[in-house]
Each structure stands twice: as structure tokens, then as C-alpha cells.
Amino acid sequence: MPIRPATSDDRVVPADGDARVDVARDTDIVLARQLGRRLALDLGFSAGDATLVATAISELARNILMYAGAGEVWLKGLRQGERYGILVEARDRGPGIPDVQQALRDGYSTSNRLGLGLPGVRRLMDEFSIESGPGAGTIVRVKMWDR
Amino acid sequence: MDKVRAENDLKPASEPSAVLLRELVAHLRQNREQLREEWVYRINETELLQAMTREEIFAEATSVYDSYVEALETRTLETLQAYAQNLSERIIPRGVETHEVVGIVLLLRDVLARSLFAKYQTNPKLLNDVLDAYEPAANSIAITVAVGFVRERERVIREQQEAIRELSTPVLPVRERLLILPIIGLIDPLRARQVTEQLLRGVRAHRAKVVVIDITGVGSLDVKVANHLVLTVEAARLLGARVIVTGLSPEIANTLVNIGVDLGKMSTVGDLQGGIEEAERLLGYKVIPATPGPA
Amino acid sequence: MNDEPGNRGSGMGVPILKQGNYLIASIQSALSDADLLELRDALVERVGRYRARGVIIDVTALDVLDSFATRILSDSAHMIRLRGARTVIVGIQPEVASSMAYMGLTLPGIWTALDLEEGVAHLDAHAHTTRNV
Numbered sequence A: 001m002p003i004r005p006a007t008s009d010d011r012v013v014p015a016d017g018d019a020r021v022d023v024a025r026d027t028d029i030v031l032a033r034q035l036g037r038r039l040a041l042d043l044g045f046s047a048g049d050a051t052l053v054a055t056a057i058s059e060l061a062r063n064i065l066m067y068a069g070a071g072e073v074w075l076k077g078l079r080q081g082e083r084y085g086i087l088v089e090a091r092d093r094g095p096g097i098p099d100v101q102q103a104l105r106d107g108y109s110t111s112n113r114l115g116l117g118l119p120g121v122r123r124l125m126d127e128f129s130i131e132s133g134p135g136a137g138t139i140v141r142v143k144m145w146d147r
Numbered sequence B: 001m002d003k004v005r006a007e008n009d010l011k012p013a014s015e016p017s018a019v020l021l022r023e024l025v026a027h028l029r030q031n032r033e034q035l036r037e038e039w040v041y042r043i044n045e046t047e048l049l050q051a052m053t054r055e056e057i058f059a060e061a062t063s064v065y066d067s068y069v070e071a072l073e074t075r076t077l078e079t080l081q082a083y084a085q086n087l088s089e090r091i092i093p094r095g096v097e098t099h100e101v102v103g104i105v106l107l108l109r110d111v112l113a114r115s116l117f118a119k120y121q122t123n124p125k126l127l128n129d130v131l132d133a134y135e136p137a138a139n140s141i142a143i144t145v146a147v148g149f150v151r152e153r154e155r156v157i158r159e160q161q162e163a164i165r166e167l168s169t170p171v172l173p174v175r176e177r178l179l180i181l182p183i184i185g186l187i188d189p190l191r192a193r194q195v196t197e198q199l200l201r202g203v204r205a206h207r208a209k210v211v212v213i214d215i216t217g218v219g220s221l222d223v224k225v226a227n228h229l230v231l232t233v234e235a236a237r238l239l240g241a242r243v244i245v246t247g248l249s250p251e252i253a254n255t256l257v258n259i260g261v262d263l264g265k266m267s268t269v270g271d272l273q274g275g276i277e278e279a280e281r282l283l284g285y286k287v288i289p290a291t292p293g294p295a
Numbered sequence C: 001m002n003d004e005p006g007n008r009g010s011g012m013g014v015p016i017l018k019q020g021n022y023l024i025a026s027i028q029s030a031l032s033d034a035d036l037l038e039l040r041d042a043l044v045e046r047v048g049r050y051r052a053r054g055v056i057i058d059v060t061a062l063d064v065l066d067s068f069a070t071r072i073l074s075d076s077a078h079m080i081r082l083r084g085a086r087t088v089i090v091g092i093q094p095e096v097a098s099s100m101a102y103m104g105l106t107l108p109g110i111w112t113a114l115d116l117e118e119g120v121a122h123l124d125a126h127a128h129t130t131r132n133v
Helices: A026-045 A047-067 A100-104 A118-124 B016-029 B032-047 B054-074 B079-093 B098-120 B123-168 B191-206 B222-239 B250-259 B272-281 C033-051 C065-082 C093-102 C116-125
Strands: A018-023 A073-079 A083-092 A127-132 A140-145 B170-176 B178-182 B210-214 B242-246 B267-269 C017-018 C022-026 C052-059 C085-091 C112-113
Touching: A018 A026, A018 A047, A026 A047, A026 A073, A026 A083, A026 C033, A047 A073, A047 A083, A047 A118, A047 A140, A047 C093, A100 A118, A100 A127, A100 C017, A118 A127, A118 B272, A118 C093, A127 B123, B016 B032, B016 B054, B016 B098, B016 B123, B032 B054, B054 B079, B054 B098, B054 B123, B079 B123, B079 C017, B098 B123, B170 B272, B178 B191, B178 B272, B191 B210, B191 C093, B191 C112, B210 B222, B210 B272, B222 B250, B222 C085, B222 C093, B242 B272, B267 B272, B272 C065, C017 C033, C022 C033, C022 C116, C033 C052, C033 C065, C052 C065, C052 C116, C085 C116, C112 C116
Parallel strands: B178 B210, B210 B242, B242 B267, C022 C052, C052 C085, C085 C112
Antiparallel strands: A018 A073, A073 A083, A083 A140, A127 A140, B170 B178, C017 C022
16 A cells, blocks of 8 residues: 655645644554654754654654544644744544553563553653543643754 | 745735835935945944944945845845845854844834934824834844844854764774774763764764773763663664773762663673773684783 | 566565575665555565575665564564574664664664675574574
């Protein structure tokens, strides 16, 4: 199945400088992270940092698919005084994470266990926050700032 | 690089506004010498642009004035943006600062505004209309120039910081397939990331199979940095390289293990020399002792 | 070399070449989850069909290796091992390696090398050992 090109997609909606990707199938994960990488590069991030951002997006988008079935990834360029940054927000209206603390505990050890990957994403990015609860959906917000 | 967005251009004027602006532009062109001189006088009075000579100030003032008027005339900011960028590139190395650039642009705005007051003072209604047309445009111009300057400054600062960081963590190819990375001084998380980046790039560029990271010269190693070191070792392995860490004193090693850092993931050797020998052994070189053994 | 009928690319077109006793899978562009699974299955099938002794998966073109991709690569290596062949992952980009390390995705027990040349050298050197994957 060919990958849908990451251009002129009617589900990617720029609004006030935001971009949103609807995540409903696995090809959307690629779309979201490619868009995230482009945005990061446009903002001035290095190739290395853009990769970190793309990887985080990939994980968050994947979580949406795995645990909620569908959701959105929002991308936004940020500016704070003289520094710039990128905000990635992964939202879903899924069943929520029953024990957020547990999910954030760093238990990956040396296995490739496919958990939520949240501790890893948190290590990757500069800022991390999560809102979730049983039946309440989930919002994960991560930010990276320029150095 | 920042892209020019269409919204940055001056908003399309209403028809009467457009007419007034044309009149205004004509007025500014007609009185160019006089207004420019007044502006330069004011710049010198406020002692802005100390880093530049009078001749230079005059020359730049001329260019800025002309670009300013052209922006008003064409209602687009592209030329002005390009000029601002160009100007910034030239004056930033001279030590000109943001407040100076903002200051002189605002001075020009004021000088021109006053000249409009003078011209239209007998007709308050007309003056009002002229100012309605002039003010938003003048403010957009001021912002454009200021922002252009600030962006360029940020870019320069970033480049300098990058250069400094690279200088402080050189990756040395000492033998085929062997890299040494001596780290000296304090490592903060930012620098730690930089070190990792350079190391990995070095591995790829030199096709290294072993890297010796020597931290003898590092003053203190906190938990975060130590963990980062472990990450670096793991990342290097993904590129097919083994990492040997040298210069980790037993005391530091103990402390770190007690805090929970997993040193088991990397090879450690006491000193750099020992590390290099170990590396050569891994690479298959024969190690010949420097001093003859017992007879 | 590449004249066998079954050597067309799989799914998205990941070309799998046969080089002596080795198979070389050269990923050309970003792969979706489904593509990755197809690649895994194609490799396992071909290892059996050609009785390959080694497999090199070249991920140079992948700009992101997330938890799923890492898991599938790891699974592939394990499944290939069950068929009697050794796998080497080559071409992980420096930035990708950093991300993986941050995320704790370290491909434990899986051989990695810098590039194709190194990968082949590794397979040659370990042709007679059976330790690890």
C-alpha cells in the first residue's frame, strides 16, 4: 500500500500557524512525523533536533492509534522572547490511561517492550505534560526549544 | 531562514488612503535631503550608533530613508526586509545593538511625522487622514526593520555558540578506526548533547570502530551527565562502535553506581593510556609495551 | 546475483538482493507499519528459500526509528536466526541513534554496523559462530 504523499492532504489543516494531522491509520504516523520534521527544520532546528521531534511525534501518534484508535496530532511553532520552539500535542478521546504515574515510570530496562513509550518521549523533549484519566481521553504535550 | 509571509506586507489601503499615501510619498521624496539631514542630526544628538563614523551613518541613513519611502510607495516590505537583513549583517559585527537600530528607525518615523504635521497643520481633518494612512505603515516598517535585526543577531549568536562548543570538544582520529574524545571542563546537559552529536558524527565520518572518551579533565560528573554518557555509549553501538570511557576515578564511579547509574553498559579503564591499549586490542593491533619487560 | 524471479521488492518496494550467501535489504524511504511487517515476512521467507547465512538490513534512508520499527527489526532478526542466519542492521543515522538511545530503544542482542561494507565484513568474520543473533 503506497504511502500517501505528505502534501495537499485535506486532513492537515493549518490554522493560525498550527498544523493538525488526524491520526486514524498507520500511514498517518509517518505523515505526522514528516510534517513535524519539516516544521522543526523551518523553525530553525538542526537536523538532529528535528529527528528527535519526529521520533517523539511517531511515538505519540502510535500511542493514539494503539490505545484510542483515532485522534489528532497538533504541531505549533512557538516563540518566547528570543528563542523559538515547537509544541506537539497528541490528543485522543480514547479510554484514557488509568494510572498515569505508572505509565511514566521508567521501566523500560533493556527490553524492547512496546509500552506507551512515555518515559522515553519525556527524555527526548525539553518539556512534557500529560492529562489523562479513565474515560477522559488523553492529551500529551511536549515541547522542544532551540539551544 | 524566516520566510516572508504575505501578511507582513502593508495592508491594502482604501482608495482615499491610497491617494494620500501617494501624496505623502511625493512629499517625502521632494524633501529628501532636508528630512534625511534632520534625521541624521537627531541620531548624532542621541548618540546612537556610536560604533559607526559620521560618514557611515550618513550613507546608511540615505539607504534606509530611500527603502523606507519605497516601502510606503510600493506597499510591500520585501525590499525593506532584504535591506534590513543586509544592513544587520554589516553592522552586527561592528557591535551595533538592538536598541540602537530600533531607536533610529523610530527617530525617522518621528521626523517624517513632524514634517507631515508641519505640512498639513492648517487642515486638521486632512492631517488626520494623512496620519491615518501613515501611522500603520510606518509602524509596520519599524517592526520589520527591528525584527530583521533581531533575527540576524540571534542567528549570529547561535553560530558563535555552536563554534565554541565544537572547539571545546574535538574528536581526534588517532588511528584508523579509533577515535579519542578528550572532554575538558564542566559538562552541562546542553554540552552533553553536543558531545554526543559530535561523537556520533565523528564515528560515521572516520568509520571508527572504537571510541575512547576520556573524562579525566572533567571536574565533576553529576547523575544526569553520567546517564547521558551511558546513552552516548548505546547510541555509538548502534553505529557499530564500541566505547571505552577512561579517567573515571574509582570515587566517581562508586558515587555514580550508588546513585543508580548503570555503568555496566560501558567499558571503563582507569587512564587514557590504558584505554587506548584496550582499544587497540579490540581492533586487533598488537600492543608492544613501551618499556622492556623484566629480563 | 539479482536475477532471481523472487527478487522484486516487497510491498512498498524494499529491494532485497542476494549476494552470495547473504541477503541485503535496502530500505529506500520511510516505511509504514504495514511495510515493515511485509519486509520482515519477506526476509524470513527468502532466508528459508535461499538458505541464506546472513542478512543485512540497511536503514540508512530511515529518518526515524521508533518503538514499532525497532521491535519489528528485532523480531526480524530473531525469526531469521530461527532459520539459521545472522542479521546485521546497518546505516542507522547519528541523529536516529541519539533518538533511539534517549527512548531506550537499543536493539539489545542485535548486531549493528556502520554501513554495508562493515555489515558484510561482520558477517564474514562471524560466519562460523552461533552466539547471539
